[in-house]
Amino acid sequence: MTGPALAVLGVVLLLAAWQAVAALRWFGTTVCAPTVVVRVFADASSRRVLLDGAGATMLEAVEGFGWALLAAVVVGVLATLLPFLRSGLDQLGTIESAIPFVAIAPILLALFSRDTVPTAMAATTAFFPLYLALVSGLAAVSPAVADLCAALGAARRDTLLRARIPAALPVLTTGMKTAIPLAVLGGVIGEWLGSSNGIGPIMLVAMRNYRMPMMWAAVVVTVVIALLLYGGCAALEWVTARRFG
Amino acid sequence: MSQVAQVAAVAASRGAPISLAGVGKVYPMRRGRSVEAVRDVGLDIAPGEFLALLGPSGCGKSTLLRMMASLEEPTSGTVTVDGAPPRELAARHRLGVAFQDNALLPWSSVYHNLALPFRVAHRPVDRARIAELIELVGLKGFEDARPRQLSGGMRQRVSIARSIMLEPDLLLLDEPFGALDAVTRRRLNAELQRIWMADPVTTVLVTHDVEEALLLADRVVVLSPRPGRISKIVTVPFDRPRALDVTRSARFHAMVDELTAELDALTGGVDSDE
Ligand SMILES: Nc1ncnc2c1ncn2[C@@H]1O[C@H](COP(=O)(O)OP(=O)(O)O)[C@@H](O)[C@H]1O
Ligand SMILES: [Mg+2]
Numbered sequence: 001m002t003g004p005a006l007a008v009l010g011v012v013l014l015l016a017a018w019q020a021v022a023a024l025r026w027f028g029t030t031v032c033a034p035t036v037v038v039r040v041f042a043d044a045s046s047r048r049v050l051l052d053g054a055g056a057t058m059l060e061a062v063e064g065f066g067w068a069l070l071a072a073v074v075v076g077v078l079a080t081l082l083p084f085l086r087s088g089l090d091q092l093g094t095i096e097s098a099i100p101f102v103a104i105a106p107i108l109l110a111l112f113s114r115d116t117v118p119t120a121m122a123a124t125t126a127f128f129p130l131y132l133a134l135v136s137g138l139a140a141v142s143p144a145v146a147d148l149c150a151a152l153g154a155a156r157r158d159t160l161l162r163a164r165i166p167a168a169l170p171v172l173t174t175g176m177k178t179a180i181p182l183a184v185l186g187g188v189i190g191e192w193l194g195s196s197n198g199i200g201p202i203m204l205v206a207m208r209n210y211r212m213p214m215m216w217a218a219v220v221v222t223v224v225i226a227l228l229l230y231g232g233c234a235a236l237e238w239v240t241a242r243r244f245g
Numbered sequence: 246m247s248q249v250a251q252v253a254a255v256a257a258s259r260g261a262p263i264s265l266a267g268v269g270k271v272y273p274m275r276r277g278r279s280v281e282a283v284r285d286v287g288l289d290i291a292p293g294e295f296l297a298l299l300g301p302s303g304c305g306k307s308t309l310l311r312m313m314a315s316l317e318e319p320t321s322g323t324v325t326v327d328g329a330p331p332r333e334l335a336a337r338h339r340l341g342v343a344f345q346d347n348a349l350l351p352w353s354s355v356y357h358n359l360a361l362p363f364r365v366a367h368r369p370v371d372r373a374r375i376a377e378l379i380e381l382v383g384l385k386g387f388e389d390a391r392p393r394q395l396s397g398g399m400r401q402r403v404s405i406a407r408s409i410m411l412e413p414d415l416l417l418l419d420e421p422f423g424a425l426d427a428v429t430r431r432r433l434n435a436e437l438q439r440i441w442m443a444d445p446v447t448t449v450l451v452t453h454d455v456e457e458a459l460l461l462a463d464r465v466v467v468l469s470p471r472p473g474r475i476s477k478i479v480t481v482p483f484d485r486p487r488a489l490d491v492t493r494s495a496r497f498h499a500m501v502d503e504l505t506a507e508l509d510a511l512t513g514g515v516d517s518d519e
Contacts, residue, residue, distance in 0.1 A: 147348065150315070151315070152335070152361070152362055153340065153365065155365070158365045162361060166350070166353075243352060244352040245352075
């Protein structure tokens, strides 16, 4: 069987299992069947609410991801140009990534307004994998090419520009692919901290009012957002692998 | 250019002299161990000389070359190029190198790979010079090809062309044809000879191929197995160009036999590489 056929089969099996779990009421009425969730999307006003939320969450995730990428590039290039900074920056990055959401939340709430916290949280979660990908990408240039640049008398910034950055692009785009769903996750968690926009508040309101179909629809929307952005990054990865691989 | 001037230009050799004095190199390894790659090598290479470093694999040939290229520091003794540390020649963009691994940028076309020396030297890219060298190494029509679209022999041609792009004062070649089949290798040997004769600059070629060394070099330095020391220096008497008439001569064969016997004696008939 081909890849796409297997993927379709996988989705169908997953939906069937979900439907079965809901029908057998293994978790009481908390799990709604896919057929019930589809009805939420069929309703124009719920669809409107969900789409608006999706747009807001997607924007926050992408914006936060962009800031994380910018920060990763600045810090990663610094770590490469100034090797003595490298281990210190790596250490800081590791610590940053090890801080749990609940510990970051008050810091971000103190620093940002409630409606910018989701973007900040998305940036915080996406930063470390992007930094790691960039730094290992910048080191991925072949030893022979590095030797060549040294023998040609290339300055460090010329080696960076002519050899390290092109060699880093495929690795970086692979890192982007893994980091973007984390940005979505960070964004939604950031929204739970009191934001008025996005999918996060929709989930919370639905949960409090025990509107399970709406809550499951919001979950589906979150997954779709993550998949869409992941697909975009995968396409970018494919292009850079062909051009720079 | 007049006929006379042209002949004179062909004959004029140029380049940086190299001096090695008591050169040793020890590589530190893990757990306090170390590998002594080269021991007490003394050698003077004249401007415009073509020198071959011959020896079994693992005997420190690349290590010696890398020290001349400023890619490695000697742990004892001194290496000078043009009377100064090798780094200065590299920093002035006057060094040309080609390795067994062609070190081409996989994402760049042949043209852009050949433009790299100009770019890192912050000099305007000389399109005419690139076209001339593409022609010289027989790659006309492949300007836009990427390395992965080329055969191994073609990649090494690009690598050689890149090494002489800025008319360096010193050319360092580390088994540039080491990964090629015998037929391609001989063809590229002949091409390198032609290229070098057009501009005979100081050149050091690392090889473990006796015929390649005798075909190209003015002198052949034979190194002993690890730690590499000079075991024999042979001056090659043949006039250039060294074509089939030379390589089929009894004298050439006698020298091949002599050097092969020397290598065999050094390795004791076994592979020295561990
Ligand atoms: N960077 C390095 N670190 C440790 N050992 C090395 C290094 N480079 C070379 N060596 C060792 O030094 C010896 C000589 O290596 P090399 O100069 O590459 O020999 P050759 O080019 O003649 O095959 C070998 O035993 C090799 O394993
Ligand atoms: Mg070697």
